Amino acid sequence: TTVPHSGNFKLRLYEHFDMRGEMMELTNDCPNLMDRFRMSNFNSCNVMEGHWLLYEHPHYRGRHYYLRPGQYRSFSEWSGNSSRISSIRRLMNL
Secondary structure, eight states: OOOBOOSOOEEEEEEEGGGEEEEEEESSOBSOHHHHHSOOBOOEEEEEESOEEEEEETTTEEEEEEEOSEEESSGGGTTSSOOBOOEEEEOOBO
16 A cells, blocks of 8 residues: 655755756755756756656656655766656655
8 A cells, every 4th residue: 555655845856966056955845956956967966855756848747766864976976878857856755
């Protein structure tokens, strides 16, 4: 049985490796990161609260990656091959 996640969500995306450079913070779903932040390549992130799905393409399409709370110092820790992330959705049911 799935239990809805009732807590908070917070994710920080960084332009460079090791949580450096420009930072964008999300607390809700974002169907198009390029429209919102003018960036689509993120090289590290810090999942502060909640569980998230990161997608290669806008509107939650393409290859996706599951991130649980923690620090990801390089995109290779979540995708292995591409720093391109175009949309992000909160994972409401675990």
